Amino acid sequence: xxxxxxxxxxxxxxxxxxxxxxxxxxxxxxxxxxxxxxxxxxxxxxxxxxxxxxxxxxxxxxxxxxxxxxxxxxxxxxxxxxxxxxxxxxxxxxxxxxxxxxxxxxxxxxxxxxxxxxxxxxxxxxxxxxxxxxxxxxxxxxxxxxxxxxxxxxxxxxxxxxxxxxxxxxxxxxxxxxxxxxxxxxxxxxxxxxxxxxxxxxxxxxxxxxxxxxxxxxxxxxxxxxxxxxxxxxxxxxxxxxxxxxxxxxxxxxxxxxxxxxxxxxxxxxxxxxxxxxxxxxxxxxxxxxxxxxxxxxxxxxxxxxxxxxxxxxxxxxxxxxxxxxxxxxxxxxxxxxxxxxxxxxxxxxxxxxxxxxxxxxxxxxxxxxxxxxxxxxxxxxxxxxxxxxxxxxxxxxxxxxxxxxxxxxxxxxxxxxxxxxxxxxxxxxxxxxxxxxxxxxxxxxxxxxxxxxxxxxxxxxxxxxxxxxxxxxxxxxxxxxxxxxxxxxxx
Amino acid sequence: xxxxxxxxxxxxxxxxxxxxxxxxxxxxxxxxxxxxxxxxxxxxxxxxxxxxxxxxxxxxxxxxxxxxxxxxxxxxxxxxxxxxxxxxxxxxxxxxxxxxxxxxxxxxxxxxxxxxxxxxxxxxxxxxxxxxxxxxxxxxxxxxxxxxxxxxxxxxxxxxxxxxxxxxxxxxxxxxxxxxxxxxxxxxxxxxxxxxxxxxxxxxxxxxxxxxxxxxxxxxxxxxxxxxxxxxxxxxxxxxxxxxxxxxxxxxxxxxxxxxxxxxxxxxxxxxxxxxxxxxxxxxxxxxxxxxxxxxxxxxxxxxxxxxxxxxxxxxxxxxxxxxxxxxxxxxxxxxxxxxxxxxxxxxxxxxxxxxxxxxxxxxxxxxxxxxxxxxxxxxxxxxxxxxxxxxxxxxxxxxxxxxxxxxxxxxxxxxxxxxxxxxxxxxxxxxxxxxxxxxxxxxxxxxxxxxxxxxxxxxxxxxxxxxxxxxxxxxxxxxxxxxxxxxxxxx
Numbered sequence: 001x002x003x004x005x006x007x008x009x010x011x012x013x014x015x016x017x018x019x020x021x022x023x024x025x026x027x028x029x030x031x032x033x034x035x036x037x038x039x040x041x042x043x044x045x046x047x048x049x050x051x052x053x054x055x056x057x058x059x060x061x062x063x064x065x066x067x068x069x070x071x072x073x074x075x076x077x078x079x080x081x082x083x084x085x086x087x088x089x090x091x092x093x094x095x096x097x098x099x100x101x102x103x104x105x106x107x108x109x110x111x112x113x114x115x116x117x118x119x120x121x122x123x124x125x126x127x128x129x130x131x132x133x134x135x136x137x138x139x140x141x142x143x144x145x146x147x148x149x150x151x152x153x154x155x156x157x158x159x160x161x162x163x164x165x166x167x168x169x170x171x172x173x174x175x176x177x178x179x180x181x182x183x184x185x186x187x188x189x190x191x192x193x194x195x196x197x198x199x200x201x202x203x204x205x206x207x208x209x210x211x212x213x214x215x216x217x218x219x220x221x222x223x224x225x226x227x228x229x230x231x232x233x234x235x236x237x238x239x240x241x242x243x244x245x246x247x248x249x250x251x252x253x254x255x256x257x258x259x260x261x262x263x264x265x266x267x268x269x270x271x272x273x274x275x276x277x278x279x280x281x282x283x284x285x286x287x288x289x290x291x292x293x294x295x296x297x298x299x300x301x302x303x304x305x306x307x308x309x310x311x312x313x314x315x316x317x318x319x320x321x322x323x324x325x326x327x328x329x330x331x332x333x334x335x336x337x338x339x340x341x342x343x344x345x346x347x348x349x350x351x352x353x354x355x356x357x358x359x360x361x362x363x364x365x366x367x368x369x370x371x372x373x374x375x376x377x378x379x380x381x382x383x384x385x386x387x388x389x390x391x392x393x394x395x396x397x398x399x400x401x402x403x404x405x406x407x408x409x410x411x412x413x414x415x416x417x418x419x420x421x422x423x424x425x426x427x428x429x430x431x432x433x434x435x436x437x438x439x440x441x442x443x444x445x446x447x448x449x450x451x452x453x454x455x456x457x458x459x460x461x462x463x464x465x466x467x468x469x470x471x472x473x474x475x476x477x478x479x480x481x482x483x484x485x486x487x488x489x490x491x492x
Numbered sequence: 493x494x495x496x497x498x499x500x501x502x503x504x505x506x507x508x509x510x511x512x513x514x515x516x517x518x519x520x521x522x523x524x525x526x527x528x529x530x531x532x533x534x535x536x537x538x539x540x541x542x543x544x545x546x547x548x549x550x551x552x553x554x555x556x557x558x559x560x561x562x563x564x565x566x567x568x569x570x571x572x573x574x575x576x577x578x579x580x581x582x583x584x585x586x587x588x589x590x591x592x593x594x595x596x597x598x599x600x601x602x603x604x605x606x607x608x609x610x611x612x613x614x615x616x617x618x619x620x621x622x623x624x625x626x627x628x629x630x631x632x633x634x635x636x637x638x639x640x641x642x643x644x645x646x647x648x649x650x651x652x653x654x655x656x657x658x659x660x661x662x663x664x665x666x667x668x669x670x671x672x673x674x675x676x677x678x679x680x681x682x683x684x685x686x687x688x689x690x691x692x693x694x695x696x697x698x699x700x701x702x703x704x705x706x707x708x709x710x711x712x713x714x715x716x717x718x719x720x721x722x723x724x725x726x727x728x729x730x731x732x733x734x735x736x737x738x739x740x741x742x743x744x745x746x747x748x749x750x751x752x753x754x755x756x757x758x759x760x761x762x763x764x765x766x767x768x769x770x771x772x773x774x775x776x777x778x779x780x781x782x783x784x785x786x787x788x789x790x791x792x793x794x795x796x797x798x799x800x801x802x803x804x805x806x807x808x809x810x811x812x813x814x815x816x817x818x819x820x821x822x823x824x825x826x827x828x829x830x831x832x833x834x835x836x837x838x839x840x841x842x843x844x845x846x847x848x849x850x851x852x853x854x855x856x857x858x859x860x861x862x863x864x865x866x867x868x869x870x871x872x873x874x875x876x877x878x879x880x881x882x883x884x885x886x887x888x889x890x891x892x893x894x895x896x897x898x899x900x901x902x903x904x905x906x907x908x909x910x911x912x913x914x915x916x917x918x919x920x921x922x923x924x925x926x927x928x929x930x931x932x933x934x935x936x937x938x939x940x941x942x943x944x945x946x947x948x949x950x951x952x953x954x955x956x957x958x959x960x961x962x963x964x965x966x967x968x969x970x971x972x973x974x975x976x977x978x979x980x981x982x983x984x
Contacts, residue, residue, distance in 0.1 A: 002677070002680065002681030002876055002879065003680060003681060004680070004681055004682045004683040004804060004806075005683055006683055006806045006810055006811075008772060008805060008806065009772065009806055009810075009811065012772065028683065031685060032685065033679050033683060033684075033685045034679065034680070035679070038679075038680060049804075097841055097842070097845070098786075099708055099754055099755075099786070099787075099788055100707055100708065100845065101706065101707055101708055101709055101710045101713075101732075102710055103706050103707070103710075104706070104707040104708065104845060104849070107707075107845065107848050107849060107852065108844075108845050108848065110848075111844070111845070111848045138661075141653075144653065146650075146653035146654065149653060150646070150649050150650065150653060153649055154642070154646055154649075157642050157645055157646075158638075158642065160828065160830055161633075161636065161638035161641060161642060161828060162638065168828075168829055168830050169630075169829045169830055170830060185494070187525050187526065187527070187530075188494065188495060188496075188526070188530060189494030189495060189496055190496045191496040191497055191498055191520065191525060192525070193523060193524065193525040203695070203853070203854045203858035204854055204855075204858065206852075206853065206854060206855065207853045207854055207858075210852050210853045211853075214593065214595050214596070215592055215593055215595070215596040215599075216591055216592065216593055216596065217593055218593045218594055218595075221593075232855070235852075236852050239852060240593075262591055263591075280500055280501065280504060294590075294591070295591075296591055312496055312541075313500055314496070314498045314500065314501055318498055318501075319498075319501065336652070336653060336660075337660055337661045337856075338652055338660050338661055338662060338856070338857075338860040338861065340854055340856065340857075340858040349589055350589070352603070353589070353592065353596060353599065353600050353603070356599050356600065356602075356603045357596070357599060360599065360698075360702050360727075360728050360731060361695070361698065361699045361702045361703075361853065362695045362696055362698060362699055362832055363696075363698065363724070364829075364830070364832065365830075365832075366695035366696065366699075366832040366858050366859045367858045367859050368830040369830065369861070369862070370861070384494060387494065
């Protein structure tokens with residue numbers, strides 16, 4: 001039995017072993033280290049543990065029992081029977097926060113700024129009404145072939161635990177079979193001439209982005225980001241001390257400019273959050289900018305797997321002849337919410353340093369089992385079959401939501417043309433006050449969505465709100481109900 | 493079918509759609525983006541994909557087939573049939589490395605310094621001889637109850653994928669049930685008054701240490717580490733820009749001093765790598781030092797679960813009344829090599845900022861399935877049953893190796909007294925040259941171990957080598973064979 005009490009600390013202060021043991025146990029009980037119902041070792045075990053005679057332990061147990069701290073029953077064992085009047089406060093002073101590094105201080109300040117207003121409002125909707133949450137991002141779970149996936153997972157679990165002598169920790173770079181499968185997939189489905197040796201697996205795309213931020217941003221360095229853009233990564237750049245240049249976007253995505261910066265973060269294949277697709281001319285301009293400024297581009301292809309209609313453009317990485325683009329992909333939208341697997345296609349010269357950066361946090365992958373499951377799933381063609389199936393399901397929901405939003409809410413929102421992805425974005429047409437009113441009315445009725453806002457004029461006067469609506473987790477019926485409710489609620 | 497070729501790039505430069513399609517496919521084939529045997533979409537699919545007429549696609553396919561790039565068979569589909577004379581070089585310029593941040597540069601330099609000499613020598617042993625690798629750290633796999641663990645894993649996998657609508661991403665802090673189980677375990681087995689709310693789960697202890705380094709170390713800050721000590725974490729501190737003060741250790745662990753530093757990394761319960769246990773007086777001195785200097789202590793309890801004999805001392809965390817100790821634990825020695833689960837017991841004031849730091853890399857856990865499996869395993873008492881069983885097995889191996897090393901190699905090594913853990917440490921008695929000779933002789937015979945070295949004199953003149961021998965993966969027979977071989981090989 002694993003058991004520990006501060007016996008030796010007490011022994012140093014007490015006149016006898018018996019007293020030290022008694023006080024150590026009693027204080028553990030009164031201070032809630034040993035809580036009600038905890039089983040204590042037998043007197044034989046405890047005696048062996050601390051080199052005491054069994055008689056001493058029995059004596060101490062008898063003392064504690066007589067005072068009501070513990071109870072013993074023959075054949076049952078000895079248990080704590082004392083409930084402290086109140087939980088021990090265990091308050092720590094807050095001086096540790098003064099020890100934070102600059103990184104820690106920036107992180108903390110950013111955390112304190114994070115106020116998603118819609119998250120703070122407690123929704124209480126009346127009888128007969130239903131909540132519809134357009135905020136839930138990530139893949140739809142109901143249609144996931146869980147039995148098929150789990151069969152694959154079980155087989156890989158058996159392989160990983162089959163008692164062989166070989167250590168199975170996996171390379172920092174990620175499971176080799178998975179790197180191979182991803183390279184094949186990218187060549188075939190995205191036209192990227194990726195070799196497995198250039199691919200590093202991460203715990204989701206955010207780990208790749210955060211490590212890139214560490215590897216390339218010094219405090220004071222300029223980084224170009226999209227506006228509106230992906231707040232999660234912008235905060236990571238800021239925590240790193242980066243100065244973000246907020247590049248405006250329009251219906252064609254980011255507007256190229258002569259930025260003075262060493263890094264550009266961009267979502268060309270489906271702009272986050274608007275869904276705009278960057279046109280070919282601008283793609284070429286971004287690459288030319290990177291070349292002229294000796295800069296790197298982080299291309300986050302976070303949500304272009306599901307293309308509902310229209311043409312698909314080359315990722316920047318395909319056009320990248322100088323090795324200036326780091327292409328980042330993810331399975332977050334196609335597998336299960338708890339599975340965090342992302343990857344980067346790196347210029348060969350950067351593979352080693354990314355591996356070192358990852359190894360500083362985890363020398364071997366923390367999700368090897370799921371990496372292997374995915375590799376085997378991709379190899380068997382099961383992954384693409386799943387994609388085809390989800391594409392049909394998402395395509396129907398996309399079309400439905402798009403038609404409904406256009407038909408019912410076009411007076412309030414200007415919808416951005418989009419052909420892919422798992423959400424639909426619209427700019428609010430009215431004033432900021434009207435938006436806040438509309439959002440609050442809808443929230444009270446249980447209808448929620450995600451939002452962003454930008455400063456419309458350079459003088460910072462107008463604020464323009466944008467809203468985006470995720471659909472993968474909602475049923476078609478919920479989509480219809482939700483949009484109809486929004487129309488009915490309005491600005492009253 | 494997911495398929496992508498750079499059609500639109502070519503269209504911008506070509507006179508006709510037909511030519512653009514032809515060149516796009518041909519160049520993909522010659523540049524190995526589409527490799528031999530890759531299946532192409534049907535002409536109907538490809539036409540739909542790029543808004544072409546089916547006739548155009550058929551014409552292009554016929555052109556490519558006549559030139560030998562592809563072959564088609566009725567009912568079989570169309571495949572790439574061209575093997576490029578040599579793999580495309582795809583060489584990237586190395587200018588990206590000039591873009592590295594200071595952190596990136598330090599990391600890269602540290603990586604380049606890492607030369608484990610014994611890893612570089614290719615072992616080729618003759619017939620009849622056997623390799624014995626005392627370098628393999630981590631848990632013994634053969635005795636792991638894999639069927640029992642996997643049953644638990646399958647049950648948790650079903651719960652996580654059962655198609656419910658709820659998103660199951662888990663908190664950044666880690667699975668709640670696991671945090672609870674660890675708190676209970678620490679109270680009972682280690683005497684730490686931990687509450688689940690103070691516990692954060694990490695991908696192994698190294699993630700906890702690396703995030704602590706980020707949170708508390710600014711470039712130029714002083715950090716106290718043990719010498720010899722854990723190179724992995726020392727490099728993380730250095731990459732962060734920390735200046736390491738190397739505190740000497742003796743048979744009682746780290747020797748307290750009046751360091752000027754804000755952070756101390758220490759392994760009091762089993763010093764890495766020597767195995768020395770810090771005595772109670774020094775523990776109190778370290779806490780007094782932290783208090784006087786307003787410093788934090790990182791207590792890494794990496795390998796004290798298996799105590800083979802003797803008494804167990806209170807972790808520093810137990811004695812820490814001011815909340816200056818961050819206690820870091822791990823399951824790396826008790827589960828399977830590929831499972832990376834560690835944790836920290838934090839002062840309450842630091843929980844939030846650690847969660848933010850972790851979320852910068854992964855907003856939700858990347859190994860939720862295994863976290864839940866472990867929680868359920870601990871709750872069922874299976875974890876501690878497993879520990880008891882492994883303790884017996886490791887105890888036998890520990891005793892055997894200790895007796896053999898003492899009996900056969902005490903003229904060369906001065907063995908450090910140790911009562912716990914999965915390795916045995918000895919200081920080399922001879923000269924550095926003799927050590928190198930001995931190591932190289934043993935390596936040639938396939939006997940390997942891990943090593944460390946320190947500068948013995950302050951003037952940097954003598955180098956003192958230490959060697960440590962892991963035993964959990966070796967059979968008792970291999971242990972006997974290995975030590976006997978070492979004795980026989982000697983310095984010839």
